[in-house]
Amino acid sequence: MALFHWDRSRKLRAAPKLRMLHLRPTPFKKMRVKLATQVMSRSVAAAMVLYADLDILPPESRETAAALLKLNDLLDVLNSSSRLAKCFHKRAISQIKPVTAEKHLQLLREADQWLGKWVVGDGSVRVHSIGGLRQTIRGVQSVWDRCVEAGCEFLCTRRLNQDPLENMFGMIRQRGGCMDNPDPTQFRHGYKHVVINHMMAAPPTANCEADSDGLIVGLNMTAARPERASARPMARLRSDDRVMPEPKVVLDVPVDEVTANCLSYVAGYLVHKANVVCRNCERALVRVDSEVRATADVLTALKSHTGVTKCDVGSLKLPSAVLFEFVRECCVSFSVHARSMLFETKILERLVRCVLASKPATVLASQLRCHPRVLTGIAARYMRLMPVSEKWPVSKFS
Missing domain, CATH: 1.10.8 (Helicase, Ruva Protein; domain 3)
Known part of the structure; x- marks a missing residue:
């Protein structure tokens, strides 16, 4: 509850999916497993550790984050659907890679022992879901033993649920x-x-x-379907649009440490979606190494598949210093200008033009010779993400 209280009022949230419905569900919503898995997730655990590092939450919250991380890894192992998943725990139990299978089985054994030590209330209350989860863990181990005897190469545990x-x-x-x-x-x-x-x-x-x-x-429809306008990249910005005056470039506005961590994580996500092929252009957007060196990279490291306790971003990307400043300009421009332009037209194009006129955009544009439209796509995608997080009319930014 304390994490949600500190995180809910921010423009960029460390745990964006966490809502009051997760903490105080209605009787009907209590039957939805999806809400429980979103609470017991790596994102919530990473946000909790981040706030604890910044002394916003008490140090005891680290123990809660560690418990959430254990449950997250356990649920990933029990819902594997591919042998080549990026997340290690989401990979199928396979004889082709004995190391993966042994680590998954070791995690299941440790989780079974850990759940057996749980005490609810004064110890007289019996929670049937805990016993059912332990029975599921033992059942998966038994099924895998039978698969090994039958000569099966791998087991996707998601195929065992309903x-x-x-x-x-x-x-x-x-x-x-x-x-x-x-x-x-x-x-x-x-x-x-x-x-x-x-x-x-x-x-x-x-x-x-x-x-x-x-x-x-993966099967497609037999008839061709037209692509939705909202799914296409933003059309080329026209220089002859004179509907409204352009917003002024915002001066330097400081951001706090939590917002800086969120911006660093979002910047890496935007680069991943940009699909930059050129190595030189990628060096201008992403740091070559994957080691956490700045305080703004802590949330990215905590959300990585390598684990909360390790300072390695794993499969995620760390933005360069110039790209971080560019995404920061996107955040500040949206916060300052978007609300005043809510009832106007062509909001997205005008916000993107404002960001492209900033100093970080000029520096990046001189380095991105093979992908001159990447900055426009990154800024447009960021502006489209913000209305969803703030529950604004998305059609205004599409």
Whole structure:
């Protein structure tokens, strides 16, 4: 609750998915597993450690963060769906890589012993979900032993839960007009209809996560679908737009340490989405090494797959000093100008022009010779992210 209290009022949040609904769910929302997994996640643990390092939260919050991290790793191992996942714990238990399988099994054994030490209240209260989770852990180990005996190379633990069944049969029932008991012919036609029309994904309000089976979900529709306008990159900015005067370039505005950490993490995410191919251009945007040297890189290191206790960003990217200043200009420009332009037109183009006129943009533009439009795309993507985080009308920035 203290983490949510300090984080909710910020423009850039260290735990952006955390809402009051997670902490005080309604009776119906308590049945949604998705809300529980979002609380027991690496992002919440990283935010808690960051606030503890800055003396905003008490030092005891580190123990809570360590417990959340253990639960996050356990849930990742119990929901693996690929042998080549970037996150180590999300990789399938495989005989091809014995080191991965041994570490996963060791984590399951340690988690079983750790859950056995839990005491709720005065010890007289029995929580059935804890016993069910321990039974699931032992069941996965037993299934893997049988797979080894049968000669199976790997085991995707997500295939053992009921989410894929709920997704498939739920969508088939909807396509058939709420058929609770279809005959074989109706089931076959419904299954073909669901697969061909790319409908095997669960809706956003569903209790279970979407099944990422590439053989089923990866099928495209037989007819070509036009690309949505919001999914396309921002069109080329026209210099003849004289609808409203351009906003002035904002002077230097200081940001606190929490915002600086969030900006560093967002900057690395924007570079990842930019898909820069040229090595020289990538050096201008990303730091060559992956070691945490500044206080603004702590959140990125905490969110990496290498773990909260290690100072290595892993698969994430650390922005260069110039790119960090450019993203900082995006943050300040949006905070100063966006609210005053809410009822005007072409807000996105005008905000991007304001950022491109700043000094960091000029320095980066001279180095990005192979990708001259990268800065425009980064600024536009950042401006589109902000209305979602602040619950503003997204159509104004699309």
